[in-house]
Amino acid sequence: MPELYLRLLNRILTPLLLLLAIYLLLRGHNLPGGGFIAGLMAAAAFELQILSRGHDRVRRSIGPYLNSGIGLGLAIAICSGIAGLLNGVFFKGLWFDLHVPLLGELAVGTPVIFDLGVFLVVVSVATSYLLGLSRVSDTAAPIPDGAPSPELSDSFETDPAVVADDSSLRTER
């Protein structure tokens, strides 16, 4: 079971990190920030989830969406480039004013959409790395007293990726 302070920290920090990620994503429009940094920030939030709730639960909840996230991010980024064709040239910025009730006029353009795509790709890739690494560190963790702890063996068996890898090896031979 993860330690108490981690679970507590998770409750406080995860929303903050996600908010900060969104802030950085939008701020990157004109100032330092942008999709890449925001993506890493959001991935840090997911890492906190992995640490505090165990990689198994996190994998079950967000694992299936990671590949879709990469694809969606790439598609958004490319489509923001294709949208530039409306203005004549690939990747030419398109700008329009958005009226937001509380914030007033906002100049929104295709670069923001491109950044959103970058954000999605970075979040998905980094999170899947972190999930993979946490699986490795979990299964490779030193086992006290030489006996496999029930948690570890359980997670190993239910892990779909590991099972799939094994079966692929077996059929290849």
Next chain:
Amino acid sequence: MALSANLLAAPVAAPLLTAALILMVARWGGRTLIRHQVALTALALCLNLGIALTLFFGAAVQGRRFVLQFGNWTAPFGITAYADGLSATLLLLTAIVALAVYPFAVATIDYHRARMGFHPLYLFLLMGVNGAFLSGDLFNLYVFFEVLLMASFVLLTVGAQPAQTNSGIRYVVLNLLASTVFLVAAGVAYGTLGTLNMAQIAERLPLASEAVRTIFAGLLMVAFGSKAALFPLFFWLPASYHTPPPAVTALFGGLLTKVGIYTLFRSFTLFFPELLLSWQPALLTIAGATMLVGALGALAQPGIRRVLSFHIISHVGFMLMGLAVALSGNSLAIGFGLGAAILYLCHHMIIKTALIMAGGAVELYMGSDRLASIGGLVTRQPLLAFLFFMAAISLAGVPPFSGFVSKLSLLQITLDTRHWVVSGVSVFASLLTMINMMRLWRESFWDEYSRPSRVPSRLLQSTRRQWMMLVPVAILVLFSLGLGIFGEPAFRLSMKVAQNALDRDAYIEAVSPSALYSSDLRRGAFYTTGPTIPGGNTLSSTTLGEPPWPAR
């Protein structure tokens, strides 16, 4: 900017978008979903071929130059995509090879590899190769090198066999070293010339000192030579090409080293044509050594795919020979040599892919590719035996096929420019190729029928799969035959492409980086104390003066 320039983004955007769609919609697993992946990938490959054909007719046949400044940010500030005849020819060949290997891949790739993302990776690799051919600045070239390196690394290791992982690590480490050297070269260019745009580098390089030019050229030569598997730097290729599934080897053999060769052609014709004159002995030596080592190494290899991958090295040597004699200072030789090299490149990409696919088919039927333990397939698979034979003699350079035309033209220019030794070496290497090919054919098709190990039964049961394996080979062999029969128009076209690629001023003019500096340069006013080039603060320490070769 016309719509036609926007077409340059398509060879990169179309595979990327399709791969993204596959990742997004058709998730891993489930045979129906994999069928959707196959359909989407095939669609993207056909689209890519259409775009490449359009660009080829525009750039190679009509001699136009396409320049796309992304987002309309002009050259030094934005990203440039550039296509002339040379890039368009390679794009077209890449599209043909990728489309031809794909049915073979669909027929032979097992379900688990497909589940692990084989099809999107195929598209990512295509995107990397296309992007490398199109990029107009050094940094993007580096980025696309990395894209294709990563895609090929995963394609090499997907399936996670121990041999694959072993070779994959060697492949990626050696290639990353080459990429690092390339990055250092880009750093040298940016630090001394203040730009990464290739047209601008070509424009400013005459201003740089002799040392800078030599170091830059040497670094590029090492980086691209390693990518192209030239003589001392080829180790990654034979270490890795025989381990993945045959379809992947066919794709790699058709595409990967050609990116290195293209960048060598491009950088040496654009950046430092004068260095090729002074470096010519070294280049010819490397070319000769590459030809010999590839052909001799292939003789010693025990398996079909090992022989064929060693042969790729030998053929890269032929192409480098074309480039090296191209710049012997004789204006006739310049176009002729490069044209012959380009024709050889076309021939090689087509026939090598066909041959590796045919060899892969032999391996799949026999369950092994060790020449000592297989044999006698001619009675079981007469069509495969015929196609393999045709492809083999085309590679060796027997008349009606493209190998003859391309080797003849290369040999002719080498003899005309009086490079006796290297021409002798090339003839000897061709002879060794012939011996190798006959050895391959005899060992695998002639003799008593012997089948050492289990055969993937589904392959022998499904006639549809067998046709999907053989039809692409047949089409590529027909291509080679056509290229050989219509050798003269093909050679004329490649001469035209070569002349286009050699025209440095037209390249610079088409991209037109910073009109301020270029107009000064064209008037011959070289800065001695004048305006500084932005970012190039070391320019003052370099010796400035007349360029070492005349402007035209």
